[in-house]
Amino acid sequence: MDRLPAGARKRLVAARRRAEGELKRALDRVPVSERVEPYLPAWREYAGEVFDAVADELLSASGGTERGWVIDAKALIAEEILPDASLARVALTDNMIKGIAIVWDMTTDLYYEERADGTRTLAREEILAAFARHGDWERLSPLCVRYKLRHDKEAKAVVCAALDQEMDMRAAYWLRRVTRPANGNDPRATAVALVDTIATASRVTPAAATEPLVASVLEFPNRAKWLKNRLAEREWNKHDLQRYGGPERRTTQKMLDGLPVQEDVLRKVIAGLKSKLTHKSRTLPAVEESSIPND
Numbered sequence: 001m002d003r004l005p006a007g008a009r010k011r012l013v014a015a016r017r018r019a020e021g022e023l024k025r026a027l028d029r030v031p032v033s034e035r036v037e038p039y040l041p042a043w044r045e046y047a048g049e050v051f052d053a054v055a056d057e058l059l060s061a062s063g064g065t066e067r068g069w070v071i072d073a074k075a076l077i078a079e080e081i082l083p084d085a086s087l088a089r090v091a092l093t094d095n096m097i098k099g100i101a102i103v104w105d106m107t108t109d110l111y112y113e114e115r116a117d118g119t120r121t122l123a124r125e126e127i128l129a130a131f132a133r134h135g136d137w138e139r140l141s142p143l144c145v146r147y148k149l150r151h152d153k154e155a156k157a158v159v160c161a162a163l164d165q166e167m168d169m170r171a172a173y174w175l176r177r178v179t180r181p182a183n184g185n186d187p188r189a190t191a192v193a194l195v196d197t198i199a200t201a202s203r204v205t206p207a208a209a210t211e212p213l214v215a216s217v218l219e220f221p222n223r224a225k226w227l228k229n230r231l232a233e234r235e236w237n238k239h240d241l242q243r244y245g246g247p248e249r250r251t252t253q254k255m256l257d258g259l260p261v262q263e264d265v266l267r268k269v270i271a272g273l274k275s276k277l278t279h280k281s282r283t284l285p286a287v288e289e290s291s292i293p294n295d
Contacts, residue, residue, distance in 0.1 A: 246272025
């Protein structure tokens with residue numbers, strides 16, 4: 001992220017805070033479960049939102065020429081979500097915990113060192129560091145799954161695969177914006193080529209990542225381009241459109257991905273765009289439902 005200007009860093013912090021707020025609300029709606037699977041849709045959305053914010057800033061800063069960031073961005077975001085890297089820096093040695101048990105008091109949220117004779121003392125700082133919440137998963141997940149990824153390898157693999165797949169799909173979307181079509185003008189070949197490239201550094205198979213992506217390339221590319229241009233004219237993103245009466249941001253993202261949406265969504269898009277008809281003393285092009293491309 002060293003390539004980003006100061007203004008971009010502030011925008012990324014703000015975007016991450018918004019994503020965290022939405023994640024917390026989404027997690028609150030999930031029925032309590034000791035399995036990680038019910039929580040994955042919320043975490044996938046969070047990872048995608050953070051990735052989108054990073055990709056948008058990096059591409060804007062580089063004028064659309066920066067492509068090597070894809071794998072780096074995936075690794076950094078995954079590292080911030082999962083506890084592994086942070087835990088590795090505070091790993092306990094056998095000498096540090098020899099002859100003691102670590103006891104957590106749920107009432108006070110304090111950790112103690114308990115010796116064989118039953119005596120307890122407050123845990124040392126280095127032990128507290130190891131038992132603190134590491135990564136976004138432990139910081140934001142409910143208690144029933146908060147520390148599950150530390151000891152359940154199968155659950156951890158499921159979470160890693162879900163995050164990888166979400167970010168692969170988002171990476172392919174952003175790379176499409178700066179990559180010329182492969183094999184002439186065949187958008188399917190372009191999508192498959194991009195996903196093959198990204199999947200080489202991912203646990204997700206190209207076939208698994210391509211299916212939803214190819215659909216987004218083929219169905220409504222001109223509509224997606226139209227909406228992207230209308231947002232750019234206003235210096236808006238999908239969150240701004242929602243704030244001014246447009247569709248919910250996830251629905252706007254579907255349009256930006258070239259996916260089909262219902263007619264009432266198109267009407268909401270027009271209503272939101274019409275709330276801002278001038279920008280920097282310049283009259284913006286008129287927007288009507290009939291001006292939205294059908295392809």
